[in-house]
Amino acid sequence: MLLNSETAPVVLFMGAPGSGKGTQSGWLAASLGIPVVATGELLRAEASRNTSEGFRIRQLQAEGALVDDKTVCGVVESRLRRNTPRRGVILDGFPRTVRQAEFLDQLLDDLGLPRPLLLHLDVSTTGILRRLAGRRQCAVCGSVYNLRSKPSLKGSRCQKDGGALVQRDDDTEGVILHRMAEFESSTAPILAYYGPSAVLRIDADRDAAVVAADILHAVAPGTAYHLAVA
Numbered sequence: 001m002l003l004n005s006e007t008a009p010v011v012l013f014m015g016a017p018g019s020g021k022g023t024q025s026g027w028l029a030a031s032l033g034i035p036v037v038a039t040g041e042l043l044r045a046e047a048s049r050n051t052s053e054g055f056r057i058r059q060l061q062a063e064g065a066l067v068d069d070k071t072v073c074g075v076v077e078s079r080l081r082r083n084t085p086r087r088g089v090i091l092d093g094f095p096r097t098v099r100q101a102e103f104l105d106q107l108l109d110d111l112g113l114p115r116p117l118l119l120h121l122d123v124s125t126t127g128i129l130r131r132l133a134g135r136r137q138c139a140v141c142g143s144v145y146n147l148r149s150k151p152s153l154k155g156s157r158c159q160k161d162g163g164a165l166v167q168r169d170d171d172t173e174g175v176i177l178h179r180m181a182e183f184e185s186s187t188a189p190i191l192a193y194y195g196p197s198a199v200l201r202i203d204a205d206r207d208a209a210v211v212a213a214d215i216l217h218a219v220a221p222g223t224a225y226h227l228a229v230a
């Protein structure tokens with residue numbers, strides 16, 4: 001499905017951890033001048049408030065439990081109603097379930113926004129392993145680097161504070177494979193719900209700049225992209 005440039009695109013990014021989803025959605029948002037609405041951030045903001053809803057989210061998160069559909073839909077709805085993105089929006093982390101997808105359809109309809117376009121960033125296991133194998137984190141400040149795509153200017157030390165760069169436990173091969181399998185099984189129902197005509201598969205094993213150009217061409221043909229805004 002291609003959207004013409006007069007339509008405000010509603011874009012959902014789907015991609016396994018390590019697929020470059022965060023980078024690509026940030027670039028697309030900057031190129032189109034549209035916001036990224038991230039459920040994680042909305043929930044964190046709500047949890048920091050001294051309301052009964054905020055209290056409940058804090059409690060769920062403290063127990064390590066998933067926040068329920070109703071709460072997640074509620075924060076997304078109030079964000080989109082408060083400041084309706086007439087020029088388009090990228091949704092990050094939503095919808096995660098078919099119930100959330102049904103809710104979103106109704107909400108977009110109410111707001112006069114089009115049905116979403118799903119960008120499925122397709123990465124191979126070897127591609128993700130290669131990418132994540134290069135990831136290093138500063139043991140002191142937590143800054144993330146990548147030996148291939150974002151090396152520290154100070155080599156094996158953090159360029160901010162000189163801390164040692166270490167590989168995170170959750171970047172080991174077994175954990176990565178487990179996360180990929182989990183991602184596949186959790187997104188399959190969403191992809192099936194929207195159907196193949198709403199889903200655009202992007203080969204995300206390629207260079208990030210090539211992937212970005214492809215995405216922009218699909219969403220808004222004719223728009224120049226701004227890779228500098230990371």
Ligand SMILES: [Zn+2]
Pocket residue numbers: 138139140141142143158159160161162163
């Ligand atoms: Zn550091």
